[in-house]
Amino acid sequence: MSILVYVEQFEGKAAPVSWEVLGKARELANQMGGKLAAAVLGSGVEAVAKEAISFGADTVYLVDDPSLAAFRVDPYAATVEALIKAHSPKVVLFPATARGRDLSAVVACDLNAGLAADCSDLTLVNGELAAVRPVFSGNLLTTIRFVGSPAMASVRPRSFPAPAADPARTGEVVRSAAVAPAGGYREEVKGFEKTAAGEVSLTDAKIIVSGGRGVAKDPALGFKLIKELADTLGGAMGASRAAVDAGYIPYKHQVGQTGKTVRPDLYIACGISGAIQHLAGMGSSKIIVAINKDPEAPIFSVANYGIVGDLFEVVPALTAEFKKRLG
Numbered sequence: 001m002s003i004l005v006y007v008e009q010f011e012g013k014a015a016p017v018s019w020e021v022l023g024k025a026r027e028l029a030n031q032m033g034g035k036l037a038a039a040v041l042g043s044g045v046e047a048v049a050k051e052a053i054s055f056g057a058d059t060v061y062l063v064d065d066p067s068l069a070a071f072r073v074d075p076y077a078a079t080v081e082a083l084i085k086a087h088s089p090k091v092v093l094f095p096a097t098a099r100g101r102d103l104s105a106v107v108a109c110d111l112n113a114g115l116a117a118d119c120s121d122l123t124l125v126n127g128e129l130a131a132v133r134p135v136f137s138g139n140l141l142t143t144i145r146f147v148g149s150p151a152m153a154s155v156r157p158r159s160f161p162a163p164a165a166d167p168a169r170t171g172e173v174v175r176s177a178a179v180a181p182a183g184g185y186r187e188e189v190k191g192f193e194k195t196a197a198g199e200v201s202l203t204d205a206k207i208i209v210s211g212g213r214g215v216a217k218d219p220a221l222g223f224k225l226i227k228e229l230a231d232t233l234g235g236a237m238g239a240s241r242a243a244v245d246a247g248y249i250p251y252k253h254q255v256g257q258t259g260k261t262v263r264p265d266l267y268i269a270c271g272i273s274g275a276i277q278h279l280a281g282m283g284s285s286k287i288i289v290a291i292n293k294d295p296e297a298p299i300f301s302v303a304n305y306g307i308v309g310d311l312f313e314v315v316p317a318l319t320a321e322f323k324k325r326l327g
């Protein structure tokens, strides 16, 4: 076996980034002439294991155990480490979600393995993994090579396209036992808070409409107009840090270096100047549309389309037009 991908799931539903990473890993495994395995941990997650095969895994190590019902880093790390020790993959990949970053760091430390965190691309150089990660707020890309094995990397959501599922693919599901952490179960999960029903997750959204300090003259109205446009397009609502810091909108909407990294097909920036720390989180969006009343705003230098105007007029006009055209 050459590559092992950790499949993140929550309540039996895989995170889309898991399949993005698995799809890329399939490509790399084919180039290496090796096998691709997936690790699925949780409770009542057999369906996720089957899905992993349809997305490209040859083998799935399924660890289905009540002790893994909610993510806790100690038992998850102990179990993933046992799988790595038992099957000696050359490469181990994780989604760079909050949980994936936590888990990959602990596993890498425990195994004394090299980890490239938060990568945006993966390639092979002479058959060995080379991981690309942005540094200095996304201004530079570094290529990380590994000494020793396994080479480990966590991969940012939406770095790779989601592969198409092939339900006819066949593979092997191997059940493995959960491993109790040496230091015991130090965390207790009390419950989960869900976002409002129908809200589109920012990191998964294909369309994002974001607002910045440009809404300052009437923040409540500004974000209401931005949400209406996002809802009309079936997208999610984002924000700059200035808008979050000013208390116009909660932190969970923040895009950028200290917020979420997004890669939608369409990113509409409304009243956002385009500071480097904001671009670090959305610069790889496929199409960027900027609405700003200052024609010299830096956001226009990265935008595919720019509208110079007042967002309080432009945004509702766009919403009305999209409503007409989309029915």
Ligand SMILES: Cc1cc2nc3c(=O)[nH]c(=O)nc-3n(C[C@H](O)[C@H](O)[C@H](O)COP(=O)(O)OP(=O)(O)OC[C@H]3O[C@@H](n4cnc5c(N)ncnc54)[C@H](O)[C@@H]3O)c2cc1C
Pocket (backbone or CB within 6 Å): 211, 212, 213, 214, 215, 216, 239, 240, 241, 242, 243, 254, 255, 256, 257, 258, 259, 260, 270, 271, 272, 273, 274, 275, 276, 277, 278, 281, 291, 292, 293, 294, 297, 309, 310, 311, 312
């Ligand atoms: C360590 C560090 C980390 C950071 N992390 C982040 C991060 O994660 N995300 C982030 O976004 N920032 C981050 N920042 C802050 C960043 O440097 C900028 O301060 C911030 O992005 C500016 O937000 P803004 O574009 O909304 O505000 P401004 O820079 O004030 O821009 C507002 C824009 O709105 C326009 N405008 C005003 N009124 C209107 C109107 N009516 N209609 C249309 N346009 C209008 C103005 O012309 C201007 O271009 C970070 C900074 C540091 C130092």
